[in-house]
Amino acid sequence: MRIGELAERAGVSTRALRYYEEQLLLSPERTSGGHRVYPETAVDRVKIIQQLYTAGLGSRLIADLLPAIEARSMGPELLDRLSDEHARIEARAAELRTAGRRLAVLIGLAADPDTAACRTSLDPGSE
Numbered sequence: 001m002r003i004g005e006l007a008e009r010a011g012v013s014t015r016a017l018r019y020y021e022e023q024l025l026l027s028p029e030r031t032s033g034g035h036r037v038y039p040e041t042a043v044d045r046v047k048i049i050q051q052l053y054t055a056g057l058g059s060r061l062i063a064d065l066l067p068a069i070e071a072r073s074m075g076p077e078l079l080d081r082l083s084d085e086h087a088r089i090e091a092r093a094a095e096l097r098t099a100g101r102r103l104a105v106l107i108g109l110a111a112d113p114d115t116a117a118c119r120t121s122l123d124p125g126s127e
Contacts, residue, residue, distance in 0.1 A: 003028070003036045010046035017046065023059040025049050025066065056089045 007014045020026040028036035052062045068074045102122040
């Protein structure tokens with residue numbers, strides 16, 4: 001299938017597909033005229049790539065993961081890398097939850113301002 005059809009079926013832009021190719025995540029065949037031609041399996045591969053990006057993984061790790069996913073076998077080094085990424089994402093999620101709580105305090109202050117004193121912290125429960 002051609003790049004436009006793959007983009008439509010996988011729900012991504014042709015630009016994204018070209019980027020995946022640059023990152024060595026996708027390897028199309030070429031016609032004699034230089035047009036990209038993708039196998040049917042490319043649709044599922046692109047969807048997996050999208051899910052891995054959405055999970056917060058970078059191109060290098062995704063490039064290492066794809067063969068392991070296809071082989072349904074992951075070595076200990078790759079598993080360690082995934083565990084490190086998971087820990088990094090969980091830490092970032094905790095930071096975002098804290099930021100969300102602080103914004104909620106700020107919204108509360110804006111909705112019901114207390115002119116008597118200026119808060120010294122936006123952490124919930126502190127004054």
